[in-house]
Amino acid sequence: MWGLALSTLRYRRSAFVAGFLAVFLGAAIITACGGLMETGIRLDVPPQRLAGADVVVTGDQVYTLPKANPSDEDEDTQWGTLPERVRLEASLVAKLGQVPGVKSAVADVSFPVVLDGAPVTGASWPSAALSYRIAEGKAPAGAGEIALGGGGHAVGDEVEVAVRGEIATFRVSGLVTGAQAPGVFFPAGEADRLSGHPGRIDAVAVVGDVTPEQLKGALAGVPAVALTDDDRGLAEFPRALTSSESLIVIAAVFGAMAIMVAMFVVAGTLGLAVQQRQREIALLRAIGTTPGQVRRMVLAEAMAVSALATVIGAFAGFFVGRWLFDRLVGAGVVPAEVVFRHGLLPAVVGVAVSLLTAFLAAYVTARRAANARPTAALAEAEVPAYRGLRPVRRVIAGVCFLGGIALALVTVLFMSGPLSSSTAGPAVLVWVLGLALLAPAITTALVKRVRLSGPMGYLAVHNARSRALRVSAAVVPVMLATGMATANLYMQTTQLDATERAFTDSISADAVLTSADGGLPAGLLAEVRKLPQVGAEGASELVTSTAYVEKPHDNWQREEGWPVQGVTPEGVARTLTLRPDQGNLADLRGDTIALEADHAAAIGDGVGIGDTVTVRLGDRSAVELKVVALFSARTGAEKFLVPAEVLAPHTTAGAAPQILVKAAPGTSSDELTGALAGLAGKWPGVVAADRAALTAGHAEAQQTQAMVNYLLVGLILAYTAISMVNTQVMATARRAREFGLQRLVGSTKAQVIRMMTLESLMVAAFGVLLGTIASLITLVPFAITIGATPFPSGSPMIYLGVVAFAVLLTLAGTLVPAWQAMRDRPADAAKIAAAL
Structure with missing residues (x-):
């Protein structure tokens, strides 16, 4: 069966390309999300100013939330990340310096300053001296002296430095060089005075042959952590801790979404490919091939394509993940100091998940095809009969709808603010899954009610009714793209509108003063x-x-x-x-x-x-x-x-x-x-702005966060859209023989194109209708929770754009291959076998 499966692939170019693209894109996106998650979990932040320290002790930014009953060990423990820098007492430096094996312990203090009109980092020189050196002049020692890591100044220059709006004049005692030297460096006493937190320090740079475990005694009772290797950078950039959680959540949410979409797309593509081989499978059964052999052949063909696609997709996933990470850095969600890490594990997971998805989809499809009676399969090879939904599909669809209702109730009754998206987001996938399972029945019912005038209209309706199963396979990607796009885009616009209104309504000020x-x-x-x-x-x-x-x-x-x-x-x-x-x-x-x-x-x-x-x-x-x-x-x-x-x-x-x-x-x-x-x-550094600038600044910050979601949702939708076109192309290309026969009996190319246009418009209409239903069921509870109204916020042009996009892609995926299929003479096209 493996040899037969591999030998037939070259005669099924459209099915091969369709299956390859579906699995390839799914593996690439899943692997990319895995890379983002690995980056968030590892959170490598290479140190800069403190790179010369063997161990860096800094305040613990992780806070354990209090329990309702502290003595209850069964109650879940929750943690939060503190947003402000947790500083330490300066007396800890001497205490750490006395630990055996410690050669030196130096306090580190940093704070923002303004030099030459630009915000830079001010820091204490003694800790920076562990990694940087004086290239010219001498280290700052007395009051009024500083060392600069850049800026075009010379030794002996007098410069003005602003700290929290207060200006002071300093003399440049030296110029600093190093891998990451830009900044303003002060003597320890000056840094302590200017930091705004006298007697408290940011971190302790420890030099010596010592491990974090050996420092535990000196840190007993102190809310501090000892960091080594690339974790030392967290002492300089504590904001990176928040980005860790953001990366993990983003990767988990959109990775799960990508897996669910991949299941839809791969299952639909493989299912359509097997439907188009029904005559071949029926003939194999008629000459004595057993159901088990048919299953193995279909599985072998699907896994051969999937194995190649997942390996290449996992490799491409690294570049997709890197591109996504750079966009997150550009949006300010992740600090630039965090290093993107994409090891072997995300690729292995991407390959494994994609292969498992392809296997399950192929197994279900192969089982259905292998169990069909040869005579019945031959009779239905050209026009598969719809025999109703299987009980399993009905049960799973019912569970999905119950889950969607439960998520809607939770959204309305228990969620508030931004948290509402945590239940509303998965809800659209649940509704889409339920509707997809019922798609053959829904499509059959809808097609029966369609009436179109004219010969080509009659043929289009007749084709849709006789090919209800294939039409439903084409409707599902359209529904998926429409439903996900509409729901996710309007959730973002509704959330943004509610946040902006809440901020605007809470401020009655006419102007604002801010500091650089x-x-x-x-x-x-x-x-x-x-x-x-x-x-x-x-x-x-x-x-x-x-x-x-x-x-x-x-x-x-x-x-x-x-x-x-x-x-x-x-x-x-x-x-x-x-x-x-x-x-x-x-x-x-x-x-x-x-x-x-x-x-x-x-x-x-x-x-x-x-x-x-x-x-x-x-x-x-x-x-x-x-x-x-x-x-x-x-x-x-x-x-x-x-x-x-x-x-x-x-x-x-x-x-x-x-x-x-x-x-x-x-x-x-x-x-x-x-x-x-x-x-x-x-x-x-002090700037005055009017109320419009105040609200615009807040809106811009919110829009930046939303852009991340737009980006990731857009990537999933692009995958869905490509798969939608993929399905339409594969379904249409298989009808070259039908087009040839139709032209032999008198139809012109224009008439065939008109018929296919009407068919594709029906597919688009059914998909848009179901996608709209799925999105509305999701958006109404979300809008009620966010804005106390059942109507989501956002321009109607968003929905019209989504619909136009879905319709145009469906038309393009149908008409282009239909035109290509009619390039041959009608007599030659009529001789084309069902398998290409």
Whole structure:
């Protein structure tokens, strides 16, 4: 059977190419997602400034969420990644230096600065000296001295460096060289003073013949981790930890989607190929071939094609994965310092999954073909009869529909905000799978109700009715592409619209001041309030971070933590639209907090005005805060409000990054922006912008995140679209003999093309209809959860574009091969066998 299968492949070029492309593309995408997941799991971040250290000790950015019952070992433990740098006490340096085997332990401190108008990294020279060297001049030693890693300055030059808007003049004592030397390097004392966190350090660079295990004693009770090899880079770029989770989630979600799509595409392609060989298989059965031999032949042919396709696809998957990774880096989802890793494992998984998918699809198809009676198979070779759905298909379809209903209910009843996509996303695949299983029955029912006028219309309808099984095989890819594209695109636009509206509705400020280095000068807020265009209560600092509730237990706690905003009590009422249901936001002074009312009820047995909650801030610091106000917020937009002076010191920048400004009565937006621009010019790196720029900046950030999803969904849809054309080409190319006979009895080429146009339009219409149903069943619950309306947000042109794309591809995949099939003379075409 293997020899027979291999020998027949060369006579089935269309089936071979179709099957090869389906498996090849699936293997490439699955392997690419595997590479992204491996990169996220390994998270190699080569060190730069700390490359000379053997071990780097830094704060532990992973936070273990508190349990409802700490003594309950059966309760799941959850972890979150802290968003701010977790700093260490400077006294840890001496403690680590006393560990046997340690030659030296050096404190590392880094912070953003502005040099020559551009933001760069400022760092302490003693730790950088482990990896870099002074190429000219000498190392910075005294106050007022710095060393530069670039910028075109010379030794002895005096340069102005801005830190959080404050300008200081330094003399260049030396120029630094090294693999990654750009930056500004300060003496240890100056770095400690300028960092904004005196007495606390970012990391400890340890040199010596020592392992992390040997340092455990010195680190007992300290929230720190000891890193070696490429993990040392995490001490310099802690934001890479967040990208690890993002990469793993992205790879898992879209890898699973790719596997499901591959199952559809491969099963449909192989099924159609076997249907077109029904005469051959029936003849083999008639001359004595057993069902087992037929199964082995079909399986051998499918696996021969799949084996070649998966190996080549796995190789191509490396380049696809690298391309996707570069797009993620460009979108800011992954820091540029993370190294893309694609080892052998993703390729093995891609090959194994693709081969298994092809085997299962081929086995089911071969079993059905082998079990058919030879005489019945011969009778149905040209026109396969539809004998109804098998019970197994009905049961699986019913399970899919029940699963889709369950996901819809979970989305509406239990999900909120961005989390809604975690159930709405899989729902469209479940509905599409269920509809695909019922496609033969649905297509048969739809075709019976179609009426077209004219001879070619009659023939098109007759062909569709007599070939219901083959029509359903062509409808499924169209449905898959339409349903997935419509659902995923409108989920993104709905989510973006809801996020932008929530942000816009929460801000009443007319302008904003921001800083290039992430922190504004301490005295800037007071200067803003002195402006006649603003007034004493028209400005508020805005600090954003993430926090966790430790005590009482938060029943709504999640791994991502809760958004927390630091505000100024005097200006919060005019710059934000939040209005308290209880208490007063003006009381946000000292260790206080304002909570969303429904969330407050879910903390412990419910907390209210005057109660105290323990909150773990983004840098791992725990603070006890008194509740002074409760407010209402849109579902999915819950957050905390605390005084900016409480939150800012616990952020990486250590200062407020924004000041929201409301114009005084009678002051226009242009007058306010002009006054703020004049004030901002006194501080380097400080920028004034109007409300439109504020909302546009937020929308741009959200759009950047959405672009990642558009990219990955687009890749899956491109695979589906190619497979859709693939199926149409294969189905049409097999009808050359039919076209020849039709032309012999008097039909012209134009009439045949008209007939095929009508047939392809029916296929497209059925596929678009089913895809629309699947997407609507998914989008309505999602839209209700996100925007409190059953109508998703987004332009109707998105749907029209998807429909036009599906129709055009279906027409192209049908008419081009039909025209090619009619190049021969009718008499010659009529002699073509069913197998090509």
